[in-house]
Amino acid sequence: MTANPLAPSWLVVPDDANELAPAVWPSNATRAAGGELTLGGVTASALTAQFGTPLYVVDEADARARARDLRDAFDREFARIGTDVTIYYAGKAFLCAAVAEWMTGEGLAVDVCSAGEFAVALAAGVDPARIGYHGNNKSLAEIDNAVENGVGAIVIDSPVEVERVAAAARRHGRVQKVRLRVNSGVHAHTHDFLATAHEDQKFGITLDDAPTLVSSIRSHASLEFLGLHCHIGSQIFGADGFSESAARLLAVHAELRAGGEIAELNLGGGFGIAYTTADDPTAIAVLARQLADIVAAECARLQIPVPHLAFEPGRVIIGPSAVTLYEVGTVKPVSVGLDDGSSAVRTYVSVDGGMSDNARPALYGADYSVRIANRVTDARAALIRVAGKHCESGDIVVYADYLPGDVQPGDTLAVPATGAYCWSLSSNYNYLGRPAVVAVNDGAARVIVRGETIDDLLARDPGIGRGTRKAQTAGDHDTNNTAASSPDSQKAS
């Protein structure tokens, strides 16, 4: 089959539009005997029957394995160069109690960047000493609360935070470990390595300013300087940016050692994943080896001991582990005129979620893949666009993929690689309740975040008296999605 002229150039016409490309699906995603998608041993139909759609499904074993494999690879490679490493799971990608437990269970520490994320981590039993706290504008209350609860380290983002954290530490009689966030001038996602570290962004300080700030940190008895921190971007496919950034940071790190030993270097996160088969991120094991090599080489050149290393991956661990299930509501072939006067057909497949459960296509133009989950079919592949149900033309879930041309209302669609920054960024746009998150493992499924009912959405509106509800408000979004019923939903008429 030839490509549809409306398809983007990167999109390959698949030999089989039912195939689950291993690079973009959780490792335990398979087709059952009848062709149905199975996730962690649970069929899509069992999941949708029990929990409804839309539904986030996380493969627990897959997420744990990615965490473990990443930690193992970094442990091994950095042991090779004579040091050790701490892996912080970046909670902003997706955090709930279950995920925090999985990550700590696999030996990871946890990164948070707000009072809310910190509260989740603590409530999930994460050792506060194994929590790192980020943010360009932590509130005084957040800093105080973090210090009081024994947070492992705070990443200082601006000069004013030195004083704020020092004061909080004094108040609570603690010596607070801190990192200093610097900009290395490396923007890995744009392949733009600036000559200077003067960056037009809200985070961190310039490398030039680091010595002054580190002196300031060292002047406080209530602070312990752990080392520099840098984050060069997100969804990065290769090691070049990290290498360049590590070299720049280590040069300053070496200078700063004149004022005292520095335990650590934190190179942040940003490791990319495959959302489509066109994406080709460097394997984590290779990345770990390259990063260890560059750190070893730079430290040798600078004649300094190799520091303890820290990294903060989120997406690369949880992103590929989840799949979103939707139900198709409408299928609409749209004839689009081409420049040569001819036309081609793009089929809009509308589902029962959209930009409220996955903002990334609208927010970043992010591409995703899609497959029919409830069946396989030999129908000729057609170029489709998966649209959401929101009242907005930019509400797209998958800009372009090929699906069997007989995709129809009632089919279940599965969009892979939705574990990171989908639930995190979800909204209630158009008063759609956010879907439940279900973990699958070894043939069993359990709710790890309850879905929202319409009653949940109305609960904060004081103008809506409980007794004045005039109508049954059951929609698709409040059937079955509730592991624990809210007090409101039990009162629903």
Place this chain on the structure above:
Amino acid sequence: MTANPLAPSWLVVPDDANELAPAVWPSNATRAAGGELTLGGVTASALTAQFGTPLYVVDEADARARARDLRDAFDREFARIGTDVTIYYAGKAFLCAAVAEWMTGEGLAVDVCSAGEFAVALAAGVDPARIGYHGNNKSLAEIDNAVENGVGAIVIDSPVEVERVAAAARRHGRVQKVRLRVNSGVHAHTHDFLATAHEDQKFGITLDDAPTLVSSIRSHASLEFLGLHCHIGSQIFGADGFSESAARLLAVHAELRAGGEIAELNLGGGFGIAYTTADDPTAIAVLARQLADIVAAECARLQIPVPHLAFEPGRVIIGPSAVTLYEVGTVKPVSVGLDDGSSAVRTYVSVDGGMSDNARPALYGADYSVRIANRVTDARAALIRVAGKHCESGDIVVYADYLPGDVQPGDTLAVPATGAYCWSLSSNYNYLGRPAVVAVNDGAARVIVRGETIDDLLARDPGIGRGTRKAQTAGDHDTNNTAASSPDSQKAS
């Protein structure tokens, strides 16, 4: 003062960086004697003291006046050409019980596009016969629920919906009024008027297909065809797009009259507002006159009676009525290199909200304005960028404006024109609770949507036992923001 070379070309250096430009502020926004911002007669300091920050503040009298003035203008102009008009408030812009009451109180009908929006409207006491129901993918349950509850009209968006709505109407023994959404080929926001109506988007059908669909609608005894519906875009500043679209629709409308009278024509919404002083939307009174003129002229040319008209504005009514208040946490001057080798300073002012309470800058690159709310100052103006507190470099609230250069931590900032698509699109990214919405009127303030506490955010996580909370989780976001305490927040440690 000369412009900062980092400023966008549209941004004018203000004579007074404290001034509240009438075009972008609610009509009852003033500076009190001491210089403090006052909204609806309530000072910013009184609002933040009682409700905390971030905070959405809606000027009730302003919103009502915009609704009333719009309705009056359209009534007057369409009466002049011998017909009448229904104005539907587009609930997707911002809907809660209070706003629904204001809109219906000013004689507007209400547009919804989901079971949730419909539930809010009903619970707020909106007459279902005055509700229009939109959506490219209404679920069967949504259609059934809408019909059962006597919804005024359903906008049919695809062929399959004809059968779905007809079946629901039969089931409930009703004759359901329906509109048919068509694409006119006019994209007003891009000034791109396509020669054909074949549009590469999820909504509606082509004008060419309208006769077939209308025949299908008319073949059902359970459906009553009201007329065509079109929506040409959003944030539109002039009448040209509406005029072109109206002409195209009326030509088909005239053809369709061969098969029976057609009561109405619905030209949708999309009227733009000023987010900055560089925005210059056509005044509503002028737009109403131009639209009435084009409809009258086209009907005369086609020798058909002028139909009843309907419009669906949202943003133009509620957008300018609200202001978001934030507290400044950090102020960071960043030196940015210019092409000529020199550099200029952009000051990053970080606030306690961000893309979670206003996604539009990140989502659409939307520009906003900002002023210091708690004081006026003669300090020389500086180019600032207001950044949020999320762990994401794209988390910007105001890309560029000039503020007095002595803006400092603890100041309250006010961002105007945040009434539409801010609360609607809000998220809990980084576990930030969504701010409360407060209505101000005549010197009094009341909560119309309660803000979220951290406990609200954790309530759907079954892994977080109520008894296992290990820490005080109070952050900025859960102080005072709660008009009605949730059961959880009362249990907070």
